[in-house]
Amino acid sequence: MFQALAISELLKPENLKTIGKWILSLIILGLLIYGAYRLYKFIKNKVQAEKDPSQNLGIVATNLSYTEAEYGIMADTLETAMAGAGTDEAAVSHVFNQMQTVDDLKKLIQKFGIRTKGIWPATDEWNLMQWLTSEFSQEELEPIQQIFITDGIPF
Numbered sequence: 001m002f003q004a005l006a007i008s009e010l011l012k013p014e015n016l017k018t019i020g021k022w023i024l025s026l027i028i029l030g031l032l033i034y035g036a037y038r039l040y041k042f043i044k045n046k047v048q049a050e051k052d053p054s055q056n057l058g059i060v061a062t063n064l065s066y067t068e069a070e071y072g073i074m075a076d077t078l079e080t081a082m083a084g085a086g087t088d089e090a091a092v093s094h095v096f097n098q099m100q101t102v103d104d105l106k107k108l109i110q111k112f113g114i115r116t117k118g119i120w121p122a123t124d125e126w127n128l129m130q131w132l133t134s135e136f137s138q139e140e141l142e143p144i145q146q147i148f149i150t151d152g153i154p155f
């Protein structure tokens with residue numbers, strides 16, 4: 001009885017109008033919050049990319065030895081080799097041995113970009129150099145670091 005009354009009350013045109021306004025307000029509010037969140041993420045990523053030395057390396061396209069897709073595969077190979085327990089050192093070395101020019105290495109760093117390392121909530125947003133540092137001991141890292149330094153890339 002109460003429910004029937006309530007529903008018929010709600011279905012009155014003037015009440016429907018009010019409910020409609022409420023729903024519309026909630027949708028607009030939701031969109032505003034979502035928009036603000038997207039904007040926040042966009043700015044945060046942009047600021048992070050600008051701060052990240054790996055994104056502003058002045059790559060000379062004519063000195064690149066591989067296709068865009070191949071650098072992507074190599075960057076993914078590095079991530080797979082380092083993510084999770086242990087390190088596939090042979091896979092990491094194999095990728096670095098394929099770097100023929102300074103620009104190859106710069107492109108690889110750029111393709112790697114910033115990647116999430118670890119499992120939530122213990123995650124880090126790290127570039128390639130930070131990933132390598134976390135995976136290798138100082139002694140193991142030295143030969144890799146030497147490649148970067150020879151190429152004039154701060155590591």
Ligand SMILES: [Ca+2]
Pocket residue numbers: 081082083084085086087135
């Ligand atoms: Ca690892």
